[in-house]
Amino acid sequence: MNESNFTKEEEFRDSLATVTKEGKRKWVFPKKPSGKFHHARIVVSIFLVAFLFAAPFIKINGHPFILLNVLERKFIIFGIPFGPHDMFLFALTMIALIVSIFLFTVVYGRLFCGWICPQTVFMEMVFRKIEYFIEGDAAKQRALKNAPWNAEKLFKKSSKQIIFFGLSFLISNIFLSYIIGEHELFQYIKDTPTEHFSTFLAVLIFSGIFYFVFASFREQACTLVCPYGRLQGVMLDQNSIVIHYDYKRGEPRGKIKKNSNQISGDCIDCHLCVDVCPTGIDIRNGTQLECVNCTACIDACDDVMEKVKRPKGLIRYASKNGIETGKQPIFKPRTIGYTVVLVLLVTLISYILATRSDVELSILRTPGMFFQEQPGDKISNIYDVKIINKTFNALPVKLSLQNLQGEIKLLGNDLNVGPQGVAEGKFLVILPKSEIKQLKTNFKITVTSEGKTINVIQTAFLGRVN
16 A cells, blocks of 8 residues: 555645644644653653753762853863863764764654653653643643633633743753853852843843743744754655554554444544644654654554554554565664764774873973073073863972983973963973983973872983083
8 A cells, every 4th residue: 555545635744733824823732641652751851850950060079060161161071071172072072972863863763852852851841741730631721722811811821931931040040050060050149130140131031032932932943943853854764763653554544333344444543643742743644844753642542552452553663664564674874874983983082081181291392492501511401391281170280300410490480280271381401511421312301290290201302412
């Protein structure tokens, strides 16, 4: 049976399910979902929301577990500090993240959208749950919207909007704590808004944006704004696993009729898969831009199939080719290509992290300089030193010669490198002429901080042989 036999018309692909032909918004009242997939998403969402709210307040050795200070280019990821000097590593990580999203989309469709995306998690698992609690299920919400304004409607609508804005304000402050840290956040809260007016104004603006998205814009953020949904059409193919309606098993649709010889498919056309959809689509029409793979239609259909004593899985995670042939090939050329690139990136990032030192330093003889005559029958060379401190602590540095009799004289202040800071300086290595046996003398400089050896650098001293 050809798929065109059950899709009615392809006109639905030319318009959005939430917009009328006149271009007006069609408000969606999804029925309250339930089922094994929904319960699994609740567990995942609780973990994600708990992690989001707790992560800025977790400390490791007195420092944040996660800090994303984009203004000062200071980042702490899982307790590991990253500064401006680590931007290449940050860029590699972002590339790896994008490639991983591409890989998961090619293989598993919009799994990210339905299970992990903050928009979906907050909308369906937080704000929508509050709405169900205050206004009731879809039928009650429609009735309340069409009801005249009275005390009950005013109370429910106003209380919902107040809670929505309060949550939006809380979320904005949580995101702010990721940027400035929890200590600074609490200090801002203690101070008056006028003391940090620009920050307070930014929080209010973002609170307003979050409130608008979750209270009004809702599914339009996924279908009109989010670029990932648009990319889906490019990345998906016939073997990508998305939420599919098994039209071969379900068609022709029809109500169950007793004592009838008419042969019909498993779909009883109950419309529940459409009623529970938060973007208002009919999954039976096939893969669509608006589908975020939230699994609500799977749970609704499975519940119906169980009641009518037919096999579950009429709507399920599957590919188009999987439904056509009954086979699901996973490893395709494009999948293998993304996997190879991702493995290489992860390997490179892991190697860099494993070999990454807390302090990075270089000592080089100043270019263009030979040697200088010094009093007391001594000569000197001038060197450049650069120290990058990748730790949270200040780093006082001392230099000493290891295998030569001589002295090191700093030109300027002592070498003290601040947390996540960079220090550059110059110093002289002064040697007695008796130590100079050849034009180029190799020697080592020991770099220490608070009695601990940080590194030993080998360099060369140029001088005239007596």
